[in-house]
Amino acid sequence: SLSDKLEKVFKKLKGRGVLNEKDVDEGLKEVRMALLEADVNFKVVKDFVQSVRDKSVGSGVLDSLTPGQQVVKIVYNELVGLMGETVTRIALVPNRPTVLMMVGLQGSGKTTTTGKLGRMFKKGGRKVLLVAADTQRPAAIDQLVTLGKQLNIDVEASEPGDDPVEVCKRGLERANRGAYGVVILDTAGRLHIDDSLMDQLSSVKAAVKPDEILFVADSMTGQDAVKVAKSFDEKLDIAGVILTKMDGDARGGAALSIRAVTGKPIKFVGMGEKLDAIEPFFPDRVASRILG
Amino acid sequence: VLGKKKIDDALLDEIEELMILSDLGVETTSRIISSVQEKVRRNELDDASLLKKEIKEQIRAILVRDSAPLRYGTSLAVYLVIGVNGVGKTTTIGKMASMLKSQGRKVILGAADTFRAAAAEQLVLWGERAGTDVIRHKSGADPGAVVFDAIAAARAREQEILIIDTAGRLHTKSNLMEELKKINRVIERELPGEPREVLLVLDATTGQNALSQAKLFNQAVGVTGIVLTKLDGTAKGGIIVAIASELGIPVKMVGVGEKIEDLQPFDPNEFVEALFD
Numbered sequence A: 001s002l003s004d005k006l007e008k009v010f011k012k013l014k015g016r017g018v019l020n021e022k023d024v025d026e027g028l029k030e031v032r033m034a035l036l037e038a039d040v041n042f043k044v045v046k047d048f049v050q051s052v053r054d055k056s057v058g059s060g061v062l063d064s065l066t067p068g069q070q071v072v073k074i075v076y077n078e079l080v081g082l083m084g085e086t087v088t089r090i091a092l093v094p095n096r097p098t099v100l101m102m103v104g105l106q107g108s109g110k111t112t113t114t115g116k117l118g119r120m121f122k123k124g125g126r127k128v129l130l131v132a133a134d135t136q137r138p139a140a141i142d143q144l145v146t147l148g149k150q151l152n153i154d155v156e157a158s159e160p161g162d163d164p165v166e167v168c169k170r171g172l173e174r175a176n177r178g179a180y181g182v183v184i185l186d187t188a189g190r191l192h193i194d195d196s197l198m199d200q201l202s203s204v205k206a207a208v209k210p211d212e213i214l215f216v217a218d219s220m221t222g223q224d225a226v227k228v229a230k231s232f233d234e235k236l237d238i239a240g241v242i243l244t245k246m247d248g249d250a251r252g253g254a255a256l257s258i259r260a261v262t263g264k265p266i267k268f269v270g271m272g273e274k275l276d277a278i279e280p281f282f283p284d285r286v287a288s289r290i291l292g
Numbered sequence B: 001v002l003g004k005k006k007i008d009d010a011l012l013d014e015i016e017e018l019m020i021l022s023d024l025g026v027e028t029t030s031r032i033i034s035s036v037q038e039k040v041r042r043n044e045l046d047d048a049s050l051l052k053k054e055i056k057e058q059i060r061a062i063l064v065r066d067s068a069p070l071r072y073g074t075s076l077a078v079y080l081v082i083g084v085n086g087v088g089k090t091t092t093i094g095k096m097a098s099m100l101k102s103q104g105r106k107v108i109l110g111a112a113d114t115f116r117a118a119a120a121e122q123l124v125l126w127g128e129r130a131g132t133d134v135i136r137h138k139s140g141a142d143p144g145a146v147v148f149d150a151i152a153a154a155r156a157r158e159q160e161i162l163i164i165d166t167a168g169r170l171h172t173k174s175n176l177m178e179e180l181k182k183i184n185r186v187i188e189r190e191l192p193g194e195p196r197e198v199l200l201v202l203d204a205t206t207g208q209n210a211l212s213q214a215k216l217f218n219q220a221v222g223v224t225g226i227v228l229t230k231l232d233g234t235a236k237g238g239i240i241v242a243i244a245s246e247l248g249i250p251v252k253m254v255g256v257g258e259k260i261e262d263l264q265p266f267d268p269n270e271f272v273e274a275l276f277d
C-alpha cells in the first residue's frame, strides 16, 4: 500500500538524520507513482502533488516520528477534500417534471443508468418517464423499452432515424400532460470531438431545458478522462457526474481527474449490471480506492 | 558537433509525460526511458532529434514481436469475442462479419449474450447489415446452448467462420468468468483442434485496468488476440504496449468508428506514429 511504501522511503531517509525538504520530495515520488498507476491524469497529479508538498513541508512532517503516515494522511485528506462533499443529491423540482439528460461517450453506461435512476425515483414515489432519444445505435430503443418493461416504468419510444431533438420535445410534452415527476432523456453515446453530434446535444438542451445534465463516465477511463470531461462540461455545463462500473477493480483515478477539471460533483456510482446497482458517491471510499 | 541538441533530463521528462498521457503506464514508460538513458550513458545515442525515433523503435519492437493475422482453416473456425461491459464487442462482430464476407469467406454469427436487454436484437441487426445469419435463443437462455446450436448450424450451412458474441462481464466476477470457461469448453469439445481465436475487445479509453482485464481473461480462456476499439476518439490506447510486453498478446484489429466499415487490421507503425502525434 502507499503508506507502506512511504514508511519504507522515510525510514531509509531518516537513517541519515533529520528529514529535509528534499527528503519529502523523495516520498512524494511514491505518491505520484501511486496516483498515476490509479489512472489519475498526469497534469492533475502534478498539481495535486505540489499542494501535498506545500502542506507537508508546512505541517511539521519533517519533525514527525512517523513522516510516512503523516504524508499519507495529508494525501488522503487532500483527495477527500478535492472530491467534494458526500451525497450531492439530484434536486427534484416541485409542480412540474424534473428533466434529467444523460450524456457521455459510447458504452459508458447511460442507458443502464437511465433505468437505474428511473427505478430509484419510482421507489421514492415519483411517476417516471424514460425517453429513448438514442435513435441511431442498433436496438438502442429496444434496450430502453425492455428496461422500462422490467421496471414497470413508462417509456417514450421512438423509431430509428428520428430526430433526437423532436423525440425529447415529445417526451417532455407527454411528461407535462401526464403529470410525471421525473423525465430521463437517454441520448446516444458520442465522441467529444464530433462537433455535429455535440451540437446536437446543445440543440436538445435548448429545446427542453433540462434541470440536470448528467455526464456518465466509465470509472476505468485512463488519461483521456480530462479531455472528455472538459469538452462535455464546456459544451453543456453539466450538473454532475455518474461514474459507472465501480464494481470492478479499476482504481478509479478518473474520478479525481474529472472532478479536478470540471469542478462538478460526482453524484452517483454504478455498482453492477442489475438495475438496483447504483449508490450515492462517497468521496472517502473513492479516495481509499485510488490510494490502493 | 554543432547543431546536435543534447539529450537532457528536461527532454526525457517531456517524452515521459507524453507516454504516460498515452496510457503506456508508469512501468512500461520507465523501462523504455531507462533503456534510452542507458544508451545515452554509453554514447550510443546523443542526438535529441533521434530520441523520439529511438523510443518509437523500442515500442514498435514490443508490438511486432508477437503479431499475427486472424486464423482460419479449411473447416470451421470459431472466433469467441469477449471483454468487459460496453467496450464494443457486438459492434466489432458486425464489422468483422462484413469484412470477412468481403474477403470471400462464409460467415455466421452466434448471439450468446442472453443476459443484457436487447443484446440479441442488436446482433441480429448487425447480421442483417453484414448479410450473415445469426443464431439466437430467447433472453435468459443458457449461452452454452446457443454456442452448441450455432456450431451445429455453422456445420449444416457449411460456414467457414463462426463469430460468437458474449455478454460483457467484469474480469473480477468469478461466476461470470466460470460461465465464460463453460462456453469455451463447448467449443473445444465440439471442434477439437480446429483453428480458433479468443478475441479480447479493449476500449482505447481504458487506462491501467486493461492490463488487469487482459491478465484475468487470459488466465480464464487464453486470449489469442486483442481488438482495440474507439481509436477514433482522443485516447491513444498505449496500454496495449504494456499488454504486449507482459503477456505477449498481439492486437489484431482496431475499431475506428461506429459504422460497419470502421474496422482495420492493426498496423504497429501507424499506431506508434499516432502515439506521438
Ligand SMILES: Nc1nc2c(ncn2[C@@H]2O[C@H](COP(=O)(O)OP(=O)(O)OP(=O)(O)O)[C@@H](O)[C@H]2O)c(=O)[nH]1
Pocket: A104, A105, A106, A107, A108, A109, A110, A111, A112, A113, A134, A137, A140, A187, A188, A189, A190, A244, A245, A246, A247, A269, A270, A271, A272, A273, A277, B085, B086, B116, B168, B170
Ligand atoms: N458491471 C457493470 N456494468 C455496467 C454498469 N453500468 C452499465 N454497465 C454495463 O455496461 C454496458 C454498456 O451499458 P449501456 O447502458 O448500454 O451503455 P451506453 O452508454 O448506453 O452505451 P451507448 O448508448 O452505446 O453509448 C452494458 O453491458 C451494461 O450492462 C455498472 O455499473 N457495472
Ligand SMILES: Nc1nc2c(ncn2[C@@H]2O[C@H](COP(=O)(O)OP(=O)(O)OP(=O)(O)O)[C@@H](O)[C@H]2O)c(=O)[nH]1
Pocket: A106, A107, A137, A189, A191, B083, B084, B085, B086, B087, B088, B089, B090, B091, B092, B113, B116, B119, B166, B167, B168, B169, B229, B230, B231, B232, B233, B254, B255, B256, B257, B258, B262
Ligand atoms: N466511436 C466508436 N464507437 C464504437 C466503436 N466500437 C463500438 N463503438 C460504440 O460503443 C458502444 C458500445 O458498443 P457495443 O458493441 O454495444 O459494446 P459491447 O461490448 O457489445 O457492450 P455489452 O454487450 O453491453 O458489454 C456503441 O455505441 C458502439 O457504437 C469504435 O471503434 N468507435
Ligand SMILES: [Mg+2]
Pocket: A110, A111, A112, A134, A140, A187, A188, A189
Ligand atoms: Mg445507450
Ligand SMILES: [Mg+2]
Pocket: B089, B090, B091, B113, B119, B165, B166, B167, B168
Ligand atoms: Mg454486446
